[in-house]
Amino acid sequence: MAISVAAAQERIVSERRFFTGMAVSMAAVAFAGFAHTYYLAGFQDAPTPVLTPWLHVHGALCSAWVVLLIVQVRLIAAGQRSVHALLGSAGVIVAAATLFAGLYVAFHSQRRVHTAANADTLADPYVFLIFPFTAVILFALFVTLGVMAQAVMS
Template identity: 40%
Template sequence: MATLAAAQARGRAFEHIFFSGAAVAMIMLIVAGFLPSYYLRGVMPAAVPMLPMTPLVHLHGLVFSLWLLLYLAQTLLAGSGRIDLHRRLGLAGLPLVVAMAAIALTTAVNGVGRHSAPPGIPPLNWLVVPLFDVPVFAGLIGAALWQRRRPIAHKRLMYAAMTGMLGPGLGRLPAQFGIEAGPAFFFGLPDLFMVALMLWDRKSSGRIQPVTLWATGLIVASQLIRMMLIGSAEWYYFAGAVFRLAGWAI
């Protein structure tokens, strides 16, 4: 009995190391990508021209930075056994998730009017990225909350939602070195974190957890759909309609 308890304790310790280490790695990558344009703007030289900051962009950066801190804190609390505080903080973070979704969509549509997009991509076409990012992120967070009484599913859904935040940061990293990154980079690299989760599942339980499989499928499917739509006339007209309905003139 003592041997079994010790083995379970070691398993929980390694699980904590995996999820905490992944959280730190994700946050470091996101912050590194946004150093020249946000966190160290005006201090760190930028390799590409940057649009002026607006109050909306500042608000967007603030709420998403708060989410990064919240996710790290929640991961560390859960791993250290402070489930009571983890749950209370999670409930307190619900308004932040709602604010993130609303602000992200508003900033994305407003970005079309500011001509915010990677070089060579029309802003209306680029709108396909955030307009899919937000519902995928919100859907995974919602599923994680629904499964909050099932730690195995809950932590994997939160992890999957975080991988969706990697694209914007990772997409900016190559530009700091004068390299243009394509969809394979800012979609493919975040997917490696899901591959790492699958490998961890296999190592820790001998099988890939079903929640890991369907979360990965959702993420990859959304990426493939975006890659098919981004250059299409159908998307251009749809995005134009969204832009007009939002109250801005093309």
């Protein structure tokens, strides 16, 4: 019996390390992906992109979402389920705001220069919109599935 309890405890510790590592890895990938054009844009010698106030709102919301992921994983690892649940409710608000900011930024992108030369190609900003729209739809789908799964488990 003692061996199975020790094995179960080791599995729990291992899972907590895994999920914490994955959350931190996701944050690192997001930072690396946006470091050149957003997080560290002011420190580059290259021309900086146009960062409108809405891009800052979108960036702040997406950053908050990733930080929230790490905090939520650590709360569960620490056994703080009630705080995790409370923060999860706030996470739904952050997710909804991220969704709307993402759509707004996609529609009002500074890249919108529709010409005859780029019409019907991926360089056409209107054709390129399929990528942010797909990302927003998938984000909304996964958040909705997460909320539904949590409702079933409660």
